[in-house]
Amino acid sequence: MAVEIKICGLSDAATLDAALDAGADHVGFVSFPKSPRHVDVARAAELAARARGRAGVVLLTVDMGDDALDAAVADVAPDVLQLHGHETPERAAALKARHGLAVWKALPVSGPDDLAAVTLYAPVVDRVLFDARPPKGAALPGGNGVAFDWRLLDRLDPKLRFVLSGGLTPENVAQALAVVRAPAVDVSSGVESAPGVKDPERIRAFVAAVRGA
Numbered sequence: 001m002a003v004e005i006k007i008c009g010l011s012d013a014a015t016l017d018a019a020l021d022a023g024a025d026h027v028g029f030v031s032f033p034k035s036p037r038h039v040d041v042a043r044a045a046e047l048a049a050r051a052r053g054r055a056g057v058v059l060l061t062v063d064m065g066d067d068a069l070d071a072a073v074a075d076v077a078p079d080v081l082q083l084h085g086h087e088t089p090e091r092a093a094a095l096k097a098r099h100g101l102a103v104w105k106a107l108p109v110s111g112p113d114d115l116a117a118v119t120l121y122a123p124v125v126d127r128v129l130f131d132a133r134p135p136k137g138a139a140l141p142g143g144n145g146v147a148f149d150w151r152l153l154d155r156l157d158p159k160l161r162f163v164l165s166g167g168l169t170p171e172n173v174a175q176a177l178a179v180v181r182a183p184a185v186d187v188s189s190g191v192e193s194a195p196g197v198k199d200p201e202r203i204r205a206f207v208a209a210v211r212g213a
């Protein structure tokens with residue numbers, strides 16, 4: 001089965017179109033003001049409307065409260081809610097029930113112990129997204145361009161629906177997929193020319209590298 005591709009942190013129509021034209025399966029919009037990729041709800045809704053029907057729309061939030069999330073979901077109408085903060089399994093399950101959306105939960109990985117969380121989240125979310133644990137002092141919980149040791153995912157349940165993320169680039173994604181038979185991959189800073197500035201050429205190169213892997 002083809003590996004699904006998510007391009008995350010898109011914030012303008014031109015690079016969104018580049019991702020859609022290249023054949024991305026999912027496009028992600030970050031709602032987190034500290035991020036250079038942050039888009040406000042109105043902008044996310046505009047971009048989501050442009051993407052709808054061509055790729056899955058992923059709204060990425062970080063420990064967002066109910067009122068803000070209700071408003072964001074109502075306006076953006078995403079297909080997927082990606083939770084990238086400290087949301088517990090109970091909170092993830094409650095959000096899935098409240099919004100009737102697919103929920104992906106990001107899990108930070110730096111060592112083997114981090115995989116214990118899979119057993120808590122896998123039963124209640126649609127996918128877990130393995131991302132590198134942010135470096136000490138990092139301002140962002142994701143989008144840091146840092147990879148983890150992919151061999152840590154060696155012993156996953158083959159039935160687990162997961163997304164491989166963290167430090168992927170057009171240059172290393174084929175190697176990552178040779179190590180981890182991931183059903184889906186996610187990239188943000190690896191397809192940028194500067195923090196928050198997506199590069200259409202690198203988006204195309206990333207998709208081609210995955211398709212050729």
Ligand SMILES: O=C(O)c1ccccc1NCC(=O)[C@H](O)[C@H](O)COP(=O)(O)O
Pocket residue numbers: 008009028030032035036037038060062084131140141142143144145146165166167168186187188189190
């Ligand atoms: O990308 C961000 O700025 C961001 C901010 C806050 C929380 C999560 C964020 N990104 C999450 C993603 O899904 C990224 O694609 C993932 O962390 C991989 O990023 P990268 O290592 O830069 O490819």
